[in-house]
Amino acid sequence: MKATVILQKCPHSKKLFGIRTEELEDGEWYRTWAFPIDERRANREGYQNTHIQSLLPALEGYPGCPYCGSQRLFYDPNCGKISCYAGEERFTCPWCGGTYDVGSLTEKLNLQGGDL
Numbered sequence: 638m639k640a641t642v643i644l645q646k647c648p649h650s651k652k653l654f655g656i657r658t659e660e661l662e663d664g665e666w667y668r669t670w671a672f673p674i675d676e677r678r679a680n681r682e683g684y685q686n687t688h689i690q691s692l693l694p695a696l697e698g699y700p701g702c703p704y705c706g707s708q709r710l711f712y713d714p715n716c717g718k719i720s721c722y723a724g725e726e727r728f729t730c731p732w733c734g735g736t737y738d739v740g741s742l743t744e745k746l747n748l749q750g751g752d753l
Contacts, residue, residue: 642684645671646720648731650704655684658693666691673703693719711739 639660646653657670666689679685693710695701701708702721711722716733729736 640669641666641687641689642682643687643689643719644674644679644684645702645710646718646731647702647704647707648720648729649723651731652704653679654703655679656693658689658691659696660689666693668693668695668699671700671703713737 640657642655642657644653645656653674653676655672655674656668658666659669660666695708699708705721707721707723709722709724710719711728712719713730713733713735715735716730718730718732720731722728726739727736728739
């Protein structure tokens with residue numbers, strides 16, 4: 638089993654957090670844990686360099702965002718980063734400021750950890 642950490646931003650608090658992910662036997666990466674992290678530590682750990690392709694389903698017990706509690710995420714296809722999502726019809730990415738009319742995602746996410 639492989640495990641890594643990717644970064645996510647909460648658009649409500651504007652804070653960064655880490656998501657521990659595990660690749661299971663089916664080849665899919667699953668969200669297993671989330672924890673607050675500051676930019677300096679994330680940089681030091683190199684989390685912004687993590688790159689995986691996955692739909693990122695959550696395993697049972699995944700706690701969601703440590704700031705807003707959301708277990709849903711929004712993938713910005715422009716910057717390739719993820720953030721919390723609360724079901725808004727119009728969403729602004731806290732990473733790059735892009736604004737989107739939200740549709741459903743049908744492809745695996747091509748994620749990069751995030752530039753700090």
